[in-house]
Amino acid sequence: MDYISTRGASPTLDFEAVTLAGLAGDGGLYVPSVWPRLDRAEIAALAGLDYVDTAVAVMRPFVGGAIGDDELKALCAQAYGRFAHAGVTPLVQLDRRHWLLELFHGPTLAFKDVALQLLGLLFERFLSRRDTHLTVIGATSGDTGSAAIDALAGRAKVDIFMLHPHGRVSDVQRRQMTTVLAPNVHNIAIEGSFDDAQAMVKAMFARPDFAGRFALSAVNSINWARLMAQIVYYFYAAVRLGAPDRPVAFAVPTGNFGDVFAGYVAARMGLPVARLIVATNVNDILHRALSTGDYAAGPVTPTATPSMDIQVSSNFERLLHDLDAAAVPGQMAAFAANRAMRLTDAQLTGARPLFSSARIDADEMSLAMRWASERAGQVIDPHSAIALAAARAADLPGDVPVVTLATAHPAKFRDAVERATGIRPSLPARVGKLFEREERFSLLPNDLDAVIAHIAARATPAHGTSA
Numbered sequence: 001m002d003y004i005s006t007r008g009a010s011p012t013l014d015f016e017a018v019t020l021a022g023l024a025g026d027g028g029l030y031v032p033s034v035w036p037r038l039d040r041a042e043i044a045a046l047a048g049l050d051y052v053d054t055a056v057a058v059m060r061p062f063v064g065g066a067i068g069d070d071e072l073k074a075l076c077a078q079a080y081g082r083f084a085h086a087g088v089t090p091l092v093q094l095d096r097r098h099w100l101l102e103l104f105h106g107p108t109l110a111f112k113d114v115a116l117q118l119l120g121l122l123f124e125r126f127l128s129r130r131d132t133h134l135t136v137i138g139a140t141s142g143d144t145g146s147a148a149i150d151a152l153a154g155r156a157k158v159d160i161f162m163l164h165p166h167g168r169v170s171d172v173q174r175r176q177m178t179t180v181l182a183p184n185v186h187n188i189a190i191e192g193s194f195d196d197a198q199a200m201v202k203a204m205f206a207r208p209d210f211a212g213r214f215a216l217s218a219v220n221s222i223n224w225a226r227l228m229a230q231i232v233y234y235f236y237a238a239v240r241l242g243a244p245d246r247p248v249a250f251a252v253p254t255g256n257f258g259d260v261f262a263g264y265v266a267a268r269m270g271l272p273v274a275r276l277i278v279a280t281n282v283n284d285i286l287h288r289a290l291s292t293g294d295y296a297a298g299p300v301t302p303t304a305t306p307s308m309d310i311q312v313s314s315n316f317e318r319l320l321h322d323l324d325a326a327a328v329p330g331q332m333a334a335f336a337a338n339r340a341m342r343l344t345d346a347q348l349t350g351a352r353p354l355f356s357s358a359r360i361d362a363d364e365m366s367l368a369m370r371w372a373s374e375r376a377g378q379v380i381d382p383h384s385a386i387a388l389a390a391a392r393a394a395d396l397p398g399d400v401p402v403v404t405l406a407t408a409h410p411a412k413f414r415d416a417v418e419r420a421t422g423i424r425p426s427l428p429a430r431v432g433k434l435f436e437r438e439e440r441f442s443l444l445p446n447d448l449d450a451v452i453a454h455i456a457a458r459a460t461p462a463h464g465t466s467a
């Protein structure tokens with residue numbers, strides 16, 4: 001499989017190179033040059049498979065010759081062996097048509113574990129045969145950071161520098177990152193928003209003085225391998241609900257557009273997806289873009305769903321590229337200059353048959369948490385509640401099952417859950433005694449040069465010698 005950049009000005013890479021590279025040198029995101037297809041019989045055959053075998057069948061075409069099937073299966077078994085549920089991503093029925101896809105049974109209690117547990121192993125596998133030290137830089141609004149740190153802590157030949165917005169993640173999210181004291185883990189709190197942190201990460205890849213000295217890689221969903229692993233659970237859920245004979249709709253709590261883009265890829269691969277419902281909180285750039293065609297970033301409003309407090313949505317570029325590739329370089333240049341740009345007609349009409357969107361406010365979110373708890377006996381987290389509210393409001397034919405992606409364990413956001421439902425969820429034992437551990441992080445200004453200097457003083461150059 002070849003991978004190309006959404007901006008069209010970077011070399012074509014194979015799976016191994018694209019995994020290690022993270023972001024394309026021209027500022028774009030890597031995407032497969034063609035979408036592999038699974039035919040009806042191949043999708044039907046997934047119904048008999050467990051999660052690991054489903055993962056191999058879905059990811060095999062993207063991995064190409066980089067890893068053999070047996071080894072891919074061994075890596076998936078190791079990654080998903082750390083999940084607390086035998087089904088890895090189980091489906092739970094809420095009522096006649098609504099289902100929850102629980103994606104939070106991994107070590108750090110959010111859907112990010114599904115991809116990052118595997119990505120950590122892929123890094124290790126690819127680095128084992130190279131004389132390269134990787135410097136992973138990432139930005140997090142809380143969940144990617146903890147999942148990436150869990151996946152990479154203590155691994156040889158990798159350092160991870162994770163930027164989070166100071167004071168804008170939950171106490172559990174922060175402690176899951178800052179109490180990991182492995183020497184290769186470096187937490188940085190930025191005096192700014194997640195968007196500021198994400199922009200800094202992208203800018204670091206574009207700084208030749210920095211990017212030329214260190215082998216930089218990414219753990220955010222700008223890294224293709226992240227999205228690839230997330231496609232799997234769309235297939236896994238849909239075949240359990242009757243695909244390929246029955247289309248299924250998905251409601252996805254959305255910020256950086258990675259999770260829902262994985263659903264789009266599943267549809268492009270042949271999965272009968274009736275609808276992808278993009279659910280945002282009041283930081284609603286994606287809802288506005290999909291409903292009006294105007295992609296314009298405003299200031300970020302802090303909410304009870306901090307992981308979705310995002311106004312610049314990285315992976316939207318991948319969708320725009322798939323629908324009208326020629327327009328993307330100009331659109332991204334316009335967005336960089338004005339924080340606003342317009343979708344082309346081809347992009348809008350291309351998106352409309354599959355996507356709908358909804359902006360869910362705090363009251364609607366609380367109502368959905370209460371409905372799940374009182375009517376369906378399920379305590380859900382605020383992010384999942386944003387998607388459930390959108391799912392319940394969606395206008396879909398009555399026989400289409402609607403799957404809400406439950407992206408985080410409710411205990412990660414227990415204050416908000418308690419406010420809405422009166423129930424205070426307990427942290428599962430697997431996260432350990434988070435509140436008794438020492439924390440370590442550096443607080444830095446919202447300033448690219450300061451962050452680069454901080455990282456350069458601690459990172460290991462690509463080929464060995466210390467900085």
Ligand SMILES: Cc1ncc(COP(=O)(O)O)c(C=O)c1O
Nearest residue numbers: 143254255256257258259307407
């Ligand atoms: C719990 C949770 N839900 C939803 C999202 C949004 O997912 P995406 O950024 O892939 O759109 C995130 C952050 O990525 C998250 O951490």
Ligand SMILES: N[C@@H](CCOP(=O)(O)O)C(=O)O
Nearest residue numbers: 140141142143144220221307
């Ligand atoms: N909500 C995310 C933001 C980063 O998203 P990613 O999927 O691009 O890594 C987080 O939890 O950090």
